Amino acid sequence: MLAEIITIGDEILIGQIVDTNSAWMAVRLNEIGIEVKQITTVADRAADILMALNLASGRADVILVTGGLGPTKDDVTKHTLATYFGQGLRRDPEVLRHVEAIFKRRGREVLDVNKQQADVLEKAEVLFNSLGTAPGMWISHQNRHYVVMPGVPFEMKHLMEERVLPRLTFFKGRTPLDHHTLLTAGLGESFLAERIRDIEIHLPSQIHLAYLPKPGVVRLRLTGIGPNHEVLEQKLKYYAQQLEEACGPYFMAHGDVSLAEVILAEFKKRGLKLAAAESCTGGYLANLLTAIPGSSEVFQGSAVTYSNLSKTALLGVDPGVLETYDAVSEEVVIEMSKGAAQVFAADYAIAVSGVAGPGSDVTGLPAGHIWMAISGPDKTHTRLFQLGKDRRVNIQTAAAFALFELIALIREKAK
Amino acid sequence: MLAEIITIGDEILIGQIVDTNSAWMAVRLNEIGIEVKQITTVADRAADILMALNLASGRADVILVTGGLGPTKDDVTKHTLATYFGQGLRRDPEVLRHVEAIFKRRGREVLDVNKQQADVLEKAEVLFNSLGTAPGMWISHQNRHYVVMPGVPFEMKHLMEERVLPRLTFFKGRTPLDHHTLLTAGLGESFLAERIRDIEIHLPSQIHLAYLPKPGVVRLRLTGIGPNHEVLEQKLKYYAQQLEEACGPYFMAHGDVSLAEVILAEFKKRGLKLAAAESCTGGYLANLLTAIPGSSEVFQGSAVTYSNLSKTALLGVDPGVLETYDAVSEEVVIEMSKGAAQVFAADYAIAVSGVAGPGSDVTGLPAGHIWMAISGPDKTHTRLFQLGKDRRVNIQTAAAFALFELIALIREKAK
Numbered sequence: 001m002l003a004e005i006i007t008i009g010d011e012i013l014i015g016q017i018v019d020t021n022s023a024w025m026a027v028r029l030n031e032i033g034i035e036v037k038q039i040t041t042v043a044d045r046a047a048d049i050l051m052a053l054n055l056a057s058g059r060a061d062v063i064l065v066t067g068g069l070g071p072t073k074d075d076v077t078k079h080t081l082a083t084y085f086g087q088g089l090r091r092d093p094e095v096l097r098h099v100e101a102i103f104k105r106r107g108r109e110v111l112d113v114n115k116q117q118a119d120v121l122e123k124a125e126v127l128f129n130s131l132g133t134a135p136g137m138w139i140s141h142q143n144r145h146y147v148v149m150p151g152v153p154f155e156m157k158h159l160m161e162e163r164v165l166p167r168l169t170f171f172k173g174r175t176p177l178d179h180h181t182l183l184t185a186g187l188g189e190s191f192l193a194e195r196i197r198d199i200e201i202h203l204p205s206q207i208h209l210a211y212l213p214k215p216g217v218v219r220l221r222l223t224g225i226g227p228n229h230e231v232l233e234q235k236l237k238y239y240a241q242q243l244e245e246a247c248g249p250y251f252m253a254h255g256d257v258s259l260a261e262v263i264l265a266e267f268k269k270r271g272l273k274l275a276a277a278e279s280c281t282g283g284y285l286a287n288l289l290t291a292i293p294g295s296s297e298v299f300q301g302s303a304v305t306y307s308n309l310s311k312t313a314l315l316g317v318d319p320g321v322l323e324t325y326d327a328v329s330e331e332v333v334i335e336m337s338k339g340a341a342q343v344f345a346a347d348y349a350i351a352v353s354g355v356a357g358p359g360s361d362v363t364g365l366p367a368g369h370i371w372m373a374i375s376g377p378d379k380t381h382t383r384l385f386q387l388g389k390d391r392r393v394n395i396q397t398a399a400a401f402a403l404f405e406l407i408a409l410i411r412e413k414a415k
Numbered sequence: 416m417l418a419e420i421i422t423i424g425d426e427i428l429i430g431q432i433v434d435t436n437s438a439w440m441a442v443r444l445n446e447i448g449i450e451v452k453q454i455t456t457v458a459d460r461a462a463d464i465l466m467a468l469n470l471a472s473g474r475a476d477v478i479l480v481t482g483g484l485g486p487t488k489d490d491v492t493k494h495t496l497a498t499y500f501g502q503g504l505r506r507d508p509e510v511l512r513h514v515e516a517i518f519k520r521r522g523r524e525v526l527d528v529n530k531q532q533a534d535v536l537e538k539a540e541v542l543f544n545s546l547g548t549a550p551g552m553w554i555s556h557q558n559r560h561y562v563v564m565p566g567v568p569f570e571m572k573h574l575m576e577e578r579v580l581p582r583l584t585f586f587k588g589r590t591p592l593d594h595h596t597l598l599t600a601g602l603g604e605s606f607l608a609e610r611i612r613d614i615e616i617h618l619p620s621q622i623h624l625a626y627l628p629k630p631g632v633v634r635l636r637l638t639g640i641g642p643n644h645e646v647l648e649q650k651l652k653y654y655a656q657q658l659e660e661a662c663g664p665y666f667m668a669h670g671d672v673s674l675a676e677v678i679l680a681e682f683k684k685r686g687l688k689l690a691a692a693e694s695c696t697g698g699y700l701a702n703l704l705t706a707i708p709g710s711s712e713v714f715q716g717s718a719v720t721y722s723n724l725s726k727t728a729l730l731g732v733d734p735g736v737l738e739t740y741d742a743v744s745e746e747v748v749i750e751m752s753k754g755a756a757q758v759f760a761a762d763y764a765i766a767v768s769g770v771a772g773p774g775s776d777v778t779g780l781p782a783g784h785i786w787m788a789i790s791g792p793d794k795t796h797t798r799l800f801q802l803g804k805d806r807r808v809n810i811q812t813a814a815a816f817a818l819f820e821l822i823a824l825i826r827e828k829a830k
Contacts, residue, residue: 010625013451014594015441016636016671017627018433022456026430036428038463041437041454044625048453055470071605072626073615105801106603114605131805133605152628154808210431275725282705283698286719290697293773293806295721302719303729304701310690310716313758314729343728358708391708 001173002037003029004060006052008067008077009151012041021066021156028165030223033174034062044068046080053084057144062168067151069134071113081121081148085141089119092126095135102133124148127163131155136163176227180236182220182243183252185259186404189213196220196246199239206232207239215393216400217252217259249408259403260288260295266410267298267348274406275344276302277315277336279327279353280370285399300344305336315339326363328353330371330382337375348410349375350402357391367391370398374406381409416588418449419475421467422456423482423492424566436481436571443580448589449477459483461495468499472559477583482566484549486528496536496563500556504534507541507550514548539563542578546570551578591644595651597635597658598667600674601819604628607635611661614654621647622654630808631815632667632674664823674818675703675710681825682713682763689821690759691717692730692751694742694768695785700814715759720751730754741778743768745786745797752790763825764790765817772806782806785813789821796824 005022012019019041026036037060042048049068056063068077082089096118103110117133120126127136127149134150136159147164149156168174184192189211193200200209206226212219222239226232244251253262267274276285286302289295303314308327311317317335325331336351354370355361368387373380385401387394420437427434434456441451452475457463464483471478483492497504511533518525532548535541542551542564549565551574562579564571583589599607604626608615615624621641627634637654641647659666668677682689691700701717704710718729723742726732732750740746751766769785770776783802788795800816802809 010623010638011627011636012438013441013454014445014638015438015443015451016596018435018438019454020433023427023430023433026428028430030429036430037458038467039428039434039454039456043452052453070626070628072608074623074625102803107801108603108606111605111609113608131803131808154805158805212431276719278698278701282710283693283701283717283719284705286693286698287702287810290699290719290721290771291807291810293771295697299721301721301725301729302698304691304698304705304717304719306705306711306714306716307759310759313760314716314718344722344725345728356705356708392706395702395706 001034001062001171001175002060003034003062003064004037004056005039006049006056006063006065007039007041007151008044008049008065009041010043010074013043021151021153024153024157025064025160028160029168030177031179032165032169033177034168035175044074044076046076046083049077049080050084057142060144061173062145062147064164065146065148066156069148069150071117071133077148078119078121081139085121085123085139087122090122091115091118092120092135094128095120095126098128098130099133127159129155129159131158138164138167175225176229176232178224178229178232178236180222180240180254181256182240182247182254183217183257183259183262184220184247184250185217185252185400186408187218187250189218192218192247192250195248196243199242199246203239204235207235215396216404219256252404252407258288258292259400259407260292262407263403264289264292264295264298266407270410272298272348273300273344273346274298275300275340275346275349277340277349277351278302278304279306279311279336280356281352281395281399281402282306282356284395285350285352285402288399288403300346303340303343311336315343328355328361328363328365328369328371330373330384333371333373334375334380334382337373337380341375347377348406350406351375352398352402354385354394354398356394357389368394370394372398372402372405374402374409376409376413381405416449416477416586416590417452417475418444418477418479419452419471420454421464421471421478421480422454422566423459423464423480424456425458427456428458436566436568439568439572440479440575443575444583445592445594447580447584448591449583450590450592459491461491461498464492464495465499472557475559476588477560477562479579480561480563481571484563484565486532486548492563493534493536496554500536500538500554502537505537506530506533507535509543510535510541510550513543513545517548542574544570544574546573553579553582590640591642591647593639593644593647593651595637595655595669596671597655597662597669598632598672598674598677599635599662599665600632600667600815601823602633602665604633607633607662607665610663610665611635611658614657614661618654619650622650630811631819634671667819667822673703673707674815674822675707678818678822679704679707679710679713681822685825687713687762688715688760689713690715690755690761690764692755692764692766693717693719694721694726694751695771696767696810696814696817697721697771699810700765700767700817703814703818715761718755718758726751730758743770743776743778743780743784743786745788745799748786748788749790749795749797752788752795756790762792763821765821766790767813767817769800769809769813771809772804783809785809787813787817787820789817789824791824791828796820
């Protein structure tokens with residue numbers, strides 16, 4: 001069973017946005033054994049969309065179309081689809097009520113252009129979009145299935161997860177595929193490859209290993225292909241176990257989870273509370289943790305202290321220590337972490353202070369010179385990271401490394 | 416003059432990597448007046464590549480092909496091109512010397528498979544790749560130009576900048592294109608469309624308007640096409656000015672900038688300091704501001720107070736007020752913003768407290784019920800946002816809306 005993805009939008013063709021939707025969709029389709037044959041990006045122009053639909057229908061069984069469903073004049077997808085399928089549009093009452101409710105909640109008048117968001121293809125099945133005003137549509141036509149979704153990433157993902165993928169899993173003719181992901185942290189891709197080389201070399205031909213690196217973490221994804229789901233699952237489990245052992249302390253978790261989720265689960269299990277004090281990560285660490293629903297059970301908060309004055313006012317850092325050692329120093333992160341544990345009444349507190357970059361700081365310390373401390377019930381653990389010049393990457397890597405150190409510490413203590 | 420981009424690689428179709436090359440190429444091609452008609456991604460499979468080349472040559476004048484030039488078995492681009500153009504391959508002596516030198520420098524033996532990297536199409540012009548072993552190729556065939564490059568981003572960019580773009584700028588028939596972007600915030604796409612409808616309807620045919628929405632902000636992009644660059648620039652300026660006026664208080668800035676950059680610039684200009692107190696945005700607001708280099712001149716920090724206790728300990732929120740009104744209330748955000756202004760010694764402080772979602776809070780308030788306060792030198796301004804159920808979107812929208820309110824306040828005061 002083959003799929004094609006058609007992405008509609010001038011903004012992609014002029015390079016204003018990078019098409020991240022297609023990769024996300026491809027991953028999810030592959031997971032359920034549907035191969036993506038081609039990804040095509042065309043402009044918000046009827047002739048181009050018609051040609052792309054026509055060609056895709058000659059190559060694939062399922063055609064996923066995203067973008068161009070907004071209420072503004074430059075979005076032409078819906079009328080073009082009406083032309084393509086030779087159908088008119090009808091106003092869907094349920095979608096209309098939903099659109100009106102959204103506007104009412106925001107205290108805004110519903111304009112005619114908003115009501116048009118409820119117009120769908122006559123014979124389409126509506127894929128109800130609870131997160132936005134543009135509904136998705138499912139059209140079956142001449143033995144092909146066309147799935148039309150808005151291009152806004154969170155709306156597309158919502159529709160894929162809630163409405164499209166569950167339905168596609170019932171289709172026959174999918175390639176029997178299975179995946180297993182492991183989360184590792186604290187070690188770069190090439191060092192990790194060195195650690196697991198023997199396993200990688202001896203993987204059977206039906207199992208493939210991929211490295212998916214992000215700042216501070218590397219995901220390992222095993223993909224297996226084979227007719228017998230149970231045999232496949234057993235094999236994947238076997239190799240996942242081998243990889244876990246080979247990764248040693250850098251193994252964090254099985255499954256497609258984030259470091260923040262691992263931390264929160266470990267703390268919850270132990271009934272512990274966590275807090276943070278951030279200088280160079282500037283709230284990024286807190287944001288990673290608070291992005292997870294239910295994090296408030298564990299995470300008490302973070303003092304993002306960007307000035308020396310606030311390090312003293314919020315965390316009680318001794319002004320003399322700041323004067324003597326400067327803000328980016330082991331002495332200061334120790335005081336920050338102890339202060340955060342106290343003021344947030346937490347069992348553990350992470351503190352990070354460093355030079356995010358791209359330039360050096362006023363004292364001449366280079367970009368990427370970042371101190372971290374973790375204050376726990378018994379002792380305070382510190383580490384110096386020496387990273388690169390890219391501000392965004394440094395912030396993300398420092399946060400991931402700090403979470404990695406915390407997990408290692410907690411697990412060490414549990415032994 | 417039209418271009419098409421063909422990206423070859425299984426890793427993109429399984430979603431293992433996001434195709435960032437195409438957006439980069441599109442930006443650079445647009446800059447020199449070459450419009451990208453379509454972006455196509457196909458697998459490392461001869462039949463698929465042949466079909467993509469054939470279709471692209473019917474639509475575009477310049478076809479840029481990347482990927483599949485590596486030495487491994489799964490890279491088939493070069494042999495497929497030889498079939499497509501009906502040419503053999505020849506071993507290029509200069510490229511061979513370069514490949515051998517690279518291996519010698521790394522202390523590695525040159526295998527036959529590595530020598531094959533020096534094989535190029537018989538009639539192709541070699542685009543010498545000083546950064547890698549796979550050379551680029553330029554093939555002119557039946558009034559079309561085919562540019563073949565490796566898919567490794569830094570090698571592709573090097574070839575584009577050094578060899579391809581300089582040559583394309585000499586081509587006639589390029590469309591003189593120009594863009595102008597405006598940042599707006601605080602108003603949804605459809606209401607914005609309503610405000611600027613008269614301008615949009617009367618735009619001349621050579622100027623096109625696009626809406627680019629993200630949570631809390633909408634970018635407006637004007638694209639102009641015309642033979643005279645100066646005339647075009649003047650026209651874009653004229654319509655950008657009209658849009659600015661029509662957007663009124665929702666207009667934030669000209670150019671491709673973020674809300675955080677606008678805030679930081681406004682504060683810097685006025686010599687003001689900013690701080691925050693975050694509950695439901697959980698550090699996201701601080702992260703937006705601190706992501707910008709030099710933000711520490713303005714931004715003093717944020718107290719991410721996820722627990723009631725820390726709202727009192729860090730921000731001095733009266734426990735009685737917390738008890739009476741609960742954490743998500745106008746009374747509490749007012750105290751949080753006043754406390755943050757004081758403890759961070761800032762002129763202005765933003766506070767946000769609400770139900771991020773996806774569920775309701777313990778007191779029964781629905782997801783998306785979010786209070787915001789801004790405490791300034793003279794008075795405190797508050798607002799209630801009523802958003803949706805998606806946690807990530809609520810966090811991002813609340814942060815954007817809060818920044819919008821702050822900009823509006825600062826500008827109002829300047830009048």
